[in-house]
């Protein structure tokens with residue numbers, strides 16, 4: 001018998017593995033599918049406050065040509081959300097809001113699944129990835145692209161405002177892209193309702209860089225929609241400029257004094273880089289107005305000249321969106337190659353995590369301590385009162401947020417600050433007599449009609465009337481009209497049994513929509529066949545609660561056989577409308593093993609109960625194989641949460657990756673143990689330098705999971721533009737400064753590349769800081785280049801060879817002035833320093849170069865690392881929520 005020699009690739013190291021017995025040639029590691037309800041669970045797409053967001057795809061029956069639908073599943077551990085906590089209400093608010101939003105630029109909620117351990121919020125999969133990374137990759141957007149995306153943002157915001165909802169945390173990090181680079185607004189955790197009559201809100205939300213000044217500087221209630229408008233302006237500026245506005249206060253270079261930051265914003269006129277054209281500048285000047293009364297409204301923005309190319313799109317009314325999206329006449333197409341979706345995502349170099357690489361909590365803002373010390377009664381202010389810094393009370397220092405939210409992000413200074421405000425409000429309410437109970441807005445939902453609609457939406461051929469066609473054609477690739485039944489088919493498949501149809505509970509009667517009679521009536525005709533919802537919006541409209549008081553929900557429970565329904569409330573502002581019946585699930589449906597389908601009940605974002613089944617209504621399903629799924633998911637997520645740095649976690653990532661790769665291939669069953677053994681074996685081989693699976697070693701999943709947050713590109717772009725603005729021309733700048741600023745954007749880019757490609761094994765390490773230090777040869781190159789750079793002119797040919805040194809320079813260009821001075825004194829390099837007033841960051845950049853030259857000195861290297869941490873903290877603070 002002849003033995004067939006095995007073919008291996010030798011990568012060096014011991015030959016022991018090379019000669020060791022190998023499995024058969026056709027050996028293919030078998031993987032076990034991890035499932036959650038009707039979805040196969042894949043790799044981790046991202047991580048947020050509530051846990052991991054996993055890629056999932058619907059199981060399709062064998063022998064069918066059906067394309068599995070990809071989804072993003074936000075897995076929330078049930079035991080991580082204590083009853084009546086802020087976290088719990090936040091989740092349910094998000095579900096509640098998404099459930100009623102049907103807009104192509106708002107992430108779609110597919111369904112809510114639960115088993116005994118997890119709540120799975122199944123969302124539309126945004127395969128284009130995170131928007132801020134997209135901008136980072138492109139440095140900045142060209143005007144037509146920015147205009148298109150901004151129109152989408154405004155359309156989505158206008159839509160949610162029309163539903164009485166405000167997002168309150170609009171920022172680049174909360175925008176995703178679909179495969180066709182359409183914008184998707186996500187993360188509705190801070191969403192709130194407003195009443196047209198009384199829409200002022202008191203609780204400040206958002207992130208410092210995106211929050212409207214009135215949220216921070218005043219103690220008065222603010223107009224929430226105008227606050228959203230401000231955030232849109234900041235986003236628009238970032239799209240066009242590639243960096244954030246008002247980031248250049250010399251007195252507050254790190255921007256960590258929020259009060260100063262906002263005083264600067266209100267007193268300093270908006271500066272634009274020269275490449276932003278006059279028309280968008282004009283719009284930005286009208287949006288980024290400190291006085292909310294003078295700030296444009298969303299409607300006015302839509303009418304601005306800059307958005308005229310997208311006027312037809314913007315003229316589609318919310319009601320029309322409801323109808324069009326409900327009836328699935330407009331889709332983004334299903335992915336042509338589902339297996340490539342994952343790799344389509346931009347590489348993740350960044351993280352918005354509020355902890356540093358070691359999991360330490362980042363530095364607090366000044367604002368935080370003010371909040372601790374000065375909780376203001378709600379009628380006076382729930383806004384962030386900026387006051388002198390003082391230490392928090394011991395009670396508040398032991399904020400429940402620490403107890404409840406174990407996730408790193410939840411422990412951020414920003415979250416604690418927010419919690420402090422909320423606590424202050426709660427305490428106030430606890431000691432004051434309740435306000436009169438207002439009427440509630442209630443959305444009644446006709447379940448039966450949804451059954452009818454759920455039965456046959458799949459083959460809806462788009463037959464939009466002229467007006468819609470013209471609106472949609474104006475979008476070009478913004479919205480793709482889906483004539484293929486694929487997506488509908490998948491949705492029907494997953495919804496048939498539970499009548500899950502994602503609809504807004506509005507019935508638009510013919511004639512109620514103001515635009516284009518033909519369009520309107522046809523839409524109504526189309527929809528009326530399938531949807532008969534009742535709508536009593538307006539009849540029960542009540543003043544909305546203006547703030548969120550998690551623990552003012554003094555719930556009472558009614559035990560109904562085996563099922564407990566939380567249905568009570570103390571907070572009068574949040575109380576249900578009179579006569580509104582909260583539908584409890586049928587107790588029989590809660591028995592183990594059977595799906596829990598709860599009829600959709602009344603809806604109000606401020607619904608007192610935070611019972612998932614009431615919140616999610618018939619969107620929620622329990623998995624048939626609860627225990628099995630629980631165990632599997634539990635294993636996966638536990639590992640990822642608690643042992644993310646361990647080998648086991650890496651092995652699991654590899655398994656997800658392989659499972660994903662094998663989506664259309666044979667995914668054979670195998671016990672978990674043997675899968676782990678297999679990955680163990682691979683790890684051993686790798687260690688020995690023997691046969692390795694290069695594909696797995698370079699798993700994109702692993703890279704994606706190594707998120708780091710960096711606004712370096714914004715910041716660096718800013719440097720470049722600021723240099724050009726302030727110095728007139730780059731030629732006037734000293735050579736070293738030019739090196740530090742002109743190339744910084746490119747450098748930042750190269751940092752990202754290095755990060756994602758070369759340092760995939762170094763979890764949570766900011767490569768932009770650490771990797772240059774390790775390379776003495778690059779250092780020498782850097783010095784040479786700096787010497788050679790003259791009068792601000794850098795030959796293009798040098799660009800690529802300089803990437804490492806540029807990366808180094810850029811990464812260090814953001815250091816604070818204190819660090820600069822320290823380094824200067826240590827290295828004694830003062831002669832070539834520009835005057836401090838000229839450009840502080842140029843100054844920094846030049847000192848960075850000096851510091852590079854001294855990196856071979858151990859003590860300086862140590863100092864370098866501590867400064868690096870400051871840099872990291874600086875950028876992390878940029879994404880921090882108020």
Ligand SMILES: Nc1ncnc2c1ncn2[C@@H]1O[C@H](COP(=O)(O)OP(=O)(O)OP(=O)(O)O)[C@@H](O)[C@H]1O
Nearest residue numbers: 045046047048049050051053072123124125126187
């Ligand atoms: N629909 C989606 N498609 C693709 N990726 C997604 C989707 N939703 C979330 N993600 C990824 O998961 C990450 C975390 O999601 P998300 O921000 O919604 O979680 P979260 O718990 O609400 O976080 P936070 O509230 O702290 O921002 C996102 O940054 C994104 O990378």
